[in-house]
Amino acid sequence: MAQEVPHKPHAILIPYPLQGHIIPAVHLAINLASRGFTITFINTHYIHHRIFKARPSIRPDIFLGIRQLGLDVRYTTVSDGLPLGLDRSLNHDQYMAALLHVFSAHVEDVVSQIVKSAGEKVDCLIADTFFVWPSKVAKKFGLLYISFWTEAALVFTLYYHMDLLRIHGHFASQDCREDPINYVPGVEEIKRQDMMSYLQETNTSSMSHQIIFKAFDDVKAADFVLCNTVEELEPKIIAALQAKKLFYAIGPIFPSGFTQSSVPTSLWPESDCTHWLNTKPPRSVLYVSFGSYAHVTNRDLMEIASGLLLSKVDFVWVLRPDIVSSDYANPLPVGFGEEAGDRLMIVPWCSQIKVLSHPAIGGFLSHCGWNSVLESIWNEVPLLCFPLLTDQFTNRKLVVDDWKMGINLCDKDSIVREEVSSNINRVMIGKSRDELRNRVKEVKRRLEDALTPEGSSENNMNKFVEDLMVKIKYQKVLLT
Structure with missing residues (x-):
């Protein structure tokens, strides 16, 4: 049972946009x-604008339905410092620069307004770990700072220990060591090529690197860290982190009932794939999606498309208009749709949790974003892994090497259509398919167990609330 608190704490929550x-x-x-x-x-004005544009029928307050159920979630927006019309994905560096240098001033203004006008004391700030300013803003307004890490604990601890990686020559050097890394607390061993893309790069002067360095310096001042993972999936890493921080594994953070959220969050209009999927046999369809932000090279996309045709498997493909870049109106091979025929459904965007939970889905060709990994586990869908950037390479290691519930799209340096086709069939057909499904079912049991009333994630959430209330009470004593 969820533990209700005697005093009603007020938290300001700011997600990374x-x-x-x-x-x-x-x-x-x-x-x-x-x-x-x-x-x-x-939310930022831009994110709110995208959500509203994707679903014009929704009301401006995305939490209205939640409040009608009796939950006290208020909603407001803030500028990220850039014009609404700028495509953040295609102007990544400009976007990161605004989040690094400009955004905090806008946040301070809105937090100040909330603190002054809330009608009750605001107790804490919950902010995404990737922000560079939360500890300073929290301190300015006398708030406790809770850092929310939305990815795997392994990714957090590698960033948290960048100083060790640097000292040992595995990061931030023109001649980085390539031998396995075995000195990060809680991490038995990891190869350099399995670290996040930013830790594999020799040039560390980019906007993204500046954000990572500042964010993981800032998080050291957090009062608590909440992590969207499960203790049983990463026990040694979490134990090592808990020796340094008040770190709580509370995942997976899913909506009630999983298959739909009562709060709109999609930045694109969602196509309904249900009717087409209903015509397909159970576990016969491969779901293909590379997430909401990363881009694929035109060459790789052509090879993947050709491999899908060679495989003869039915597939539903989420193909964002900007998946390659704005220069390619149609990045697929000539005649692709005609050759695929009824085996194919292409949509620009969809509700991923709704598609993954459909009985026709038998595999997921994924970029290995952390939400996608958790959603696949929950639906017992094996993964075909094609990481593109950031934490996705590390998530791939967990999925393929540690949990053995997925395989790599290609084991070569370059994507080759014949290998794509062969590996699709390994995931979708025969003995290897059955082995992967059995493994993903075993991993799912750990997630299910963690969310039971006596499970680790539920206990950790209750412990966090208890610890937070003690700290809030202590702060009040200090102020009186």
């Missing part, structure tokens, strides 16, 4: 509100 971070942040807000919290949720 990217699709994969907003989804778990919304579900965390609902989870905490169901435990008696007041939550003020702050």
